[in-house]
Amino acid sequence: xxxxxxxxxxxxxxxxxxxCGAKMGRLAELLPTGVSLPKGFTVTVxxxxxxxxxxxxxxxxxxxxxxxxxDAGPAEVEAAANAVRAELASQDISAELAALIGDAxxxxxxxxxxxxxxxxxxxxxxxxxxGTASFAGIFDTYLGVSGPxxxxxxxxxxxxxxFNTRAVAYRLRAGLHHRDMPMAVGVIELIHxxxxxxxxxxxxxxxxxxxxxxxxxxxxxxxVVQGLVTPDHVEVGKADGRVLxxxxxxxxxxxxxxxxxxxxxxxxxxxxxxxxxxxxxxQIAAVVDAVLTVxxxxxxxxxxxxxxxxxxxxxxxxxxxxxxxxxxxAPAREPTPTEWNPAxxxxxxxxxx
Amino acid sequence: MATVxxxxxxITDEWYPGFKPGYTHAPWYIDPVQTxxxxxxxxxxxxxxxxxxGLTPMGLIWNEDGYNWASxxxxxxxxxxxxxxxxxxxxxxxxxxxxxxxxxxxxxGQRARRLERALPPFLQNFDTIWGDMREEVNESWDYFRxxxxxxxxxxxxxxxxxxxxxxxxxxxxxxxxVMYPLLANYVGFYSxxxxxxxxxxxxxxxxxxxxxxxxxxxxxxxxLTTAARAAGLEPVFAAHEADxxxxxxxxxxxxxxxxxxxxxxxxxxxxxxxxxxCDVALPSWIEDPTPALGxxxxxxxxxxxxxxxxxxxxxxxxxxxxxxxxxxxxxLEEQKLFDGGLASCRAANFPWWQDDHNxxxxxxxxxxxxxxxxxxxxxxxxxxxxxxxxxxxxxxxxVSAGRRPYAGLRGLVEERKQYFDYWLQRRPTLPKVVGTxxxxxxxxxxxxxxxxxxxxxxxxxxxxxxGQVKTLTGVPASKGxxxxxxxxxxxxxxxxxLSPGEVLVCESTSPNWTPAFAKIAACVCDGGGTLxxxxxxxxxxxxxxxxxxxxxxxVIADGDEVEVDGTTGRVTVLKQAVANQAVLxxxxxxx
Numbered sequence: 001x002x003x004x005x006x007x008x009x010x011x012x013x014x015x016x017x018x019x020c021g022a023k024m025g026r027l028a029e030l031l032p033t034g035v036s037l038p039k040g041f042t043v044t045v046x047x048x049x050x051x052x053x054x055x056x057x058x059x060x061x062x063x064x065x066x067x068x069x070x071d072a073g074p075a076e077v078e079a080a081a082n083a084v085r086a087e088l089a090s091q092d093i094s095a096e097l098a099a100l101i102g103d104a105x106x107x108x109x110x111x112x113x114x115x116x117x118x119x120x121x122x123x124x125x126x127x128x129x130x131g132t133a134s135f136a137g138i139f140d141t142y143l144g145v146s147g148p149x150x151x152x153x154x155x156x157x158x159x160x161x162x163f164n165t166r167a168v169a170y171r172l173r174a175g176l177h178h179r180d181m182p183m184a185v186g187v188i189e190l191i192h193x194x195x196x197x198x199x200x201x202x203x204x205x206x207x208x209x210x211x212x213x214x215x216x217x218x219x220x221x222x223x224v225v226q227g228l229v230t231p232d233h234v235e236v237g238k239a240d241g242r243v244l245x246x247x248x249x250x251x252x253x254x255x256x257x258x259x260x261x262x263x264x265x266x267x268x269x270x271x272x273x274x275x276x277x278x279x280x281x282x283q284i285a286a287v288v289d290a291v292l293t294v295x296x297x298x299x300x301x302x303x304x305x306x307x308x309x310x311x312x313x314x315x316x317x318x319x320x321x322x323x324x325x326x327x328x329x330a331p332a333r334e335p336t337p338t339e340w341n342p343a344x345x346x347x348x349x350x351x352x353x
Numbered sequence: 354m355a356t357v358x359x360x361x362x363x364i365t366d367e368w369y370p371g372f373k374p375g376y377t378h379a380p381w382y383i384d385p386v387q388t389x390x391x392x393x394x395x396x397x398x399x400x401x402x403x404x405x406x407g408l409t410p411m412g413l414i415w416n417e418d419g420y421n422w423a424s425x426x427x428x429x430x431x432x433x434x435x436x437x438x439x440x441x442x443x444x445x446x447x448x449x450x451x452x453x454x455x456x457x458x459x460x461x462g463q464r465a466r467r468l469e470r471a472l473p474p475f476l477q478n479f480d481t482i483w484g485d486m487r488e489e490v491n492e493s494w495d496y497f498r499x500x501x502x503x504x505x506x507x508x509x510x511x512x513x514x515x516x517x518x519x520x521x522x523x524x525x526x527x528x529x530x531v532m533y534p535l536l537a538n539y540v541g542f543y544s545x546x547x548x549x550x551x552x553x554x555x556x557x558x559x560x561x562x563x564x565x566x567x568x569x570x571x572x573x574x575x576x577l578t579t580a581a582r583a584a585g586l587e588p589v590f591a592a593h594e595a596d597x598x599x600x601x602x603x604x605x606x607x608x609x610x611x612x613x614x615x616x617x618x619x620x621x622x623x624x625x626x627x628x629x630x631c632d633v634a635l636p637s638w639i640e641d642p643t644p645a646l647g648x649x650x651x652x653x654x655x656x657x658x659x660x661x662x663x664x665x666x667x668x669x670x671x672x673x674x675x676x677x678x679x680x681x682x683x684x685l686e687e688q689k690l691f692d693g694g695l696a697s698c699r700a701a702n703f704p705w706w707q708d709d710h711n712x713x714x715x716x717x718x719x720x721x722x723x724x725x726x727x728x729x730x731x732x733x734x735x736x737x738x739x740x741x742x743x744x745x746x747x748x749x750x751x752v753s754a755g756r757r758p759y760a761g762l763r764g765l766v767e768e769r770k771q772y773f774d775y776w777l778q779r780r781p782t783l784p785k786v787v788g789t790x791x792x793x794x795x796x797x798x799x800x801x802x803x804x805x806x807x808x809x810x811x812x813x814x815x816x817x818x819x820g821q822v823k824t825l826t827g828v829p830a831s832k833g834x835x836x837x838x839x840x841x842x843x844x845x846x847x848x849x850x851l852s853p854g855e856v857l858v859c860e861s862t863s864p865n866w867t868p869a870f871a872k873i874a875a876c877v878c879d880g881g882g883t884l885x886x887x888x889x890x891x892x893x894x895x896x897x898x899x900x901x902x903x904x905x906x907x908v909i910a911d912g913d914e915v916e917v918d919g920t921t922g923r924v925t926v927l928k929q930a931v932a933n934q935a936v937l938x939x940x941x942x943x944x
Contacts, residue, residue, distance in 0.1 A: 340693025343469035345541030
């Protein structure tokens, strides 16, 4: 019988996506590349299925959603999704499953030399970032969750988020059944972020693959990922790692860890950090190194979410917390010329015909 | 619905007296020179800035041999894939140009392939090619300089005029054969740089700082200014209008005479040039040194001298810094492309050639024709030596062959002078464009030299549909901001009206306007792209310049206080001259 818990550094890479969902599976896949990954485990698809069977939810969901077609109105969808979520939220996780998750969490704390280590609890559904469907940002993520009870509750909220209104609507339109995308949940140590960000190994707008684009801000990456802050924008030449462009943005919001609440929250950026450049050249090189390693692994352009640990020393890697091959690239473009060809340039730019 | 500006005012015009409009008396390659016909409204025509005074009958030879022969021929020889060069129509004495598009997709493809084969060797061998062409032009120039026209019979003068026209025609074949490929290469490079994310305001700098023959002339004018100041001649220049300075200096003797000797030496080298571009109606500085003396007069008004060495070194430094800064933002792959394009554009440097060629071609190539026409005028007893410039080619051929007595044309010449003057007066209010305004134009000469970019086309549309214009925008051609009193000049004869620190506002500039850049605060042109004369010289002299503004000469009034931002391309009218307020705010002042 498959395990309900899969450690990032223990699961066989070829089984990772099937057992751990897209997000956590891809992370585990990167283990052989040697990039720095956070410690953590996944509450697997199997765990989700057991919970599902234990709570007997099939009937509930079928009753609520069965009648909805691809053309269902927004109000109808919302009502149905609310009904499902209310039902799911009232179902306790079985004692057996809760104990397994609790044990894993304690093991994680121990591996991190901490008691009640703060974690990031992330939804990781099967197929959530497939080529045809993108559920980016639709499912829940909780940052800074500590203590077994809170972790358990966060896992359950992630499961419930499979039925949030946007996800239900999206599946209806795409003709997907919720059983096609069971929800695994990752529980990983919360890296204490000095800075974090995203990095693309191809230009997200032009699609050109000769430069790496990095967007970054102080603290955790939530504010960057959710677009709450305008990040510093960095472009680096892929062939020689030279910084081609560094635009320092006015960063007015920061995601930081609120010790009183035990969560990562968004607050105003301290004045002295608003206009300060986030990454120096050495740190940029570390981000580039991680991105290129991930790109080599997949063989095509990737985007990577990374964190710079506040205890990181010069020469050490940055930590990759999410990676995704970019299979849907920018619109097909003509091949980039490699040599100056005056007639071709004139044809392209002067005699647009 | 496309905007159509009617051509009716030109159709109803009787045209030059005694000559049948639309009659063409020269071979053309694709389309002949004609006066406007109603069906021309289907095409797009722009007022050509080269001849702000209009053209005399003999001056129209440029249209025939330049646009309708040489540009059309060049566009076929090194084919422009979508265009067959430029044709023109005459609105009174004024020239409107138009592109001749190729529309057949198959043919465009074939022309593109021909261009692909022909362009690289041309660019790689540009130095040799241009050198040979220059030598050819110079050799003929020496020939015409060496002929003593006073010793020729009327029949031989006729033969000399035919030779001179052939020389003129050949020079413009060379002109367009070089201009199209150089420009195509440059625009390709410029556009690629823009696509690589480089700042368009920086791209023009990559090719600056190379000396041209025209800059050499300016440098000598400054040397003469310094000498005049040292000789204590400043009061003489200050006390006289430009056309009275020579006589005043000659009358003074002493140091003034010595200076005039130096000035004559200068003229022998640099004075074989007209004051405007390729117009037989213009004298050379040798015949009339007023423009050169006027320039020195205005230079003297400027207390600090223009340091050419420093300006050139600064331009070179700025060039190298701009290239380094640009390269640092490019990936290795992009650098390879950029370096290739830059090397190609440096080996065949369009902005440099665009200034340099004027010395060898545009400013002097019509002089042998003028000399022959004048000699014929003297020989046939015309009242004034320029009278033959008011004859059409067939007429002067007949007169000089003795087939037709000049006396019978005398009255016509007078009428034609009046006709010329009538249209000269109308120039400032002529429509800048007529016919059907297109979505876009894709002849590189029309885009970059005439500034017929989409901004210009949209501005013209806005104004012809009654829109109000207060802040004007154009192409940011030379960075920086400058503020001052606007001087609206319609041709270079008026340059003496410019005082130091003022803002030059004009249709466009040509090399004879260059000296003005040493003293103006900013420059605004109706036409012109980043490669027009004003743009290039503006950058060399560090004068904020905005081109392709569209209607600056109409919207800005002489005396207006204006601010010119050459970095953003914005021109703001800060304080309107009183007379102009009614134009800008038609409702104001009526209550």
